[in-house]
Amino acid sequence: MDAAWAAWTTVVVVTVAAAVALAAVVRQRDRRSARVARTDALTGLGNRHALTERLVRSLAAGERPGLLLLDLDGFKDVNDTLGHSAGDALLRQVAAVLRSGAGPQAQVTRLGGDEFAVLVPAPTGAQELEVLAKRLLAALSIGGFSSGQVPLDVQGSIGTALAGPDGTSAEELLQHADVAMYAAKRARAGVLRYDAAQDPHSTDALEVLGQLRRAMDEDQLVVHYQPKVAGGGHGQLLGFEALVRWQHPTRGLLAPAAFLPLVERTRLIHALTRWVLLTAVRQVATWRAQGLDTTVSVNISAATLDEGLLGMVEEALALTRWPAEQLVLEITETAIVVDPAGARRTVQRLRERGVRVSVDDFGAGATSLVHLRGLAVHELKVDRQFVSDLMAHPEDEVIVSSVIALAHRLGLVVVAEGVEDAVTAARLSAMGCDELQGYLFARPLPPADALRWARGELPAPQLGEPVDEPA
Structure with missing residues (x-):
């Protein structure tokens, strides 16, 4: 009996010890599994x-x-x-x-x-x-x-x-x-x-985007037009730049900065670009029927500089029978740098179609001369930050004159935006700038006022009034 009891006790002790040892192994394995589950295998960092x-x-x-x-x-x-x-x-x-x-x-x-x-x-x-x-x-x-x-x-x-x-x-x-x-x-x-x-996903941003979708359906969006004139002191009208605005029902007329940064992060930018493009081309086609023949420039977001843009352009030209060579698409330096190869392909296709392409805000971004050399563009627009203080900062004058010389060597037209006084306009003309744009000539105008301006029926803007914000 004692021997049997001793044997049974030994079995129990061994079993308990084995269970304890097994539990320790399981805990160790679980800890190791937990570490593996929380560790990046490649770097050894946490995941x-x-x-x-x-x-x-x-x-x-x-x-x-x-x-x-x-x-x-x-x-x-x-x-x-x-x-x-x-x-x-x-x-x-x-x-x-x-x-x-x-x-x-x-x-x-x-x-x-x-x-x-x-x-x-x-x-x-x-x-x-x-x-x-x-x-x-x-x-x-x-x-x-x-x-x-x-x-x-x-x-x-x-x-x-x-x-x-x-x-x-x-x-x-x-x-x-x-x-x-x-x-x-x-x-x-x-x-x-x-x-x-x-943030396009924040509550406020989602509300703005929802309102903008309704705005496109309810004709709250409008396009204003700012003239571009010839340099050299002639002041001859060469074209208009189309600039979208939002006539908000409670907040009044909103500039692009109030909504475009949000739109550019969503697919809505394609619908907005198509709307602006069609609206602008239809407007200048209407002006042509009224005796005003001019070019029109439309800003293109980096998000739409793809094959879909070509379809939008073809649609606008076909619906209005507008000549391709009188349409200018303005792309920013950022769009070029983000995808240089894609930008080159799209710009080349546009050029083959006859559409002119402009590099907007030149000098403000990081376009390298290599990118510019391989890009089949027609014009450069010197960024307003170098133009607005041209007479006050000699280094800005050096930059602008260098851009003009470079562009002309490449066979490109140069446009200076942000021209706000006659002295700056005269200096730019003396440096050989081809086209001028800015508040000195006119702020962005509704279509009816733009036509009156072109016909000389509007007085020149009064210097000292608020300068229109960058579009």
Whole structure:
């Protein structure tokens, strides 16, 4: 009996010990699985799951963490040119630089692809986040990255969001930092903080977009026309630029800056571009029937500089029988830089159709001479920031005269916008500027007033009145 009891006790002890050992193994395995589930296999950083958990805990504890979202610029080119192994090697190098530069208190994670996040537990405010973001971008720019014997230049765009003013949940902070990051990438600004006014998904922005959709159906949108005249002191009318406005039922006449930045982030920009293009071409076709033959310029967003634009142009020309050579499409430098190859293809197709293309705001962006050389454009519009203070800043005069000389060597027409006084107009004409545009001649006018101006039936604007905002 005693022997049997002893044997049974031994079995129980062994079984309990085995169970305890098994439980320890299971716990160890679970901890290892949890670490794997929260770790990015490529870089060893935390992953999106780890970041979200940390954000949730921090917010639940009443803290106000800050979040930085980083996206590398041009990473796809590394993969396409050098292969995915080179891309993986670069991501590991970037992870090391970010971990070192962010400091011991920050949590660096890789969200996937070439996107990284940095969680700052208790920043003093948005300014601290901006300083850290700029420091990280500077560290990347001098990181000495390479793949084999190939040196790699690494740049990035960062969006920041601060708990409280920029979001109250982990989901909101991640979404808003992502919105800011893409805004920084589009603007080539390096670092931008979340701005609800520029977020197409915010409540206010969605309301504005909804109102704008109704505005297009209810004829609240209008197009005003600003004349362009010949340089050289002649003042001969050469054409009009079409500028969209929103006659809001409660807020009055809204300039493009009040709604276009939101629209450009949605598919609504295509419908708006089509509407403006058709409206402008129909208007000048009507003027032609009334005895005024002129060109018309229409601004084109970077978001619509694609194959769909060609269809819009063909539709407008076919419906109005307007000559293609009297239509000018103005594209910004940003549109060229974002997709140089795509811009070249579209511009070439437009040129083959006979449509003229202008580079708007030249000098304000980052168009390289290489991009300009390969672009079949007809004219350059010198940015107003160099024109408005031309007589007060000698360096602006040097810039403008250089642009004019460069453009003429390339066979391009030069337009100066923002001309507000006769002295500046005379100086631009002396430098050989081909066309002038600005408040000195007329502000953007409703169609009826634009026709009266062309016929000399409107008095010249009084200097000193408010200058029309940039369109």
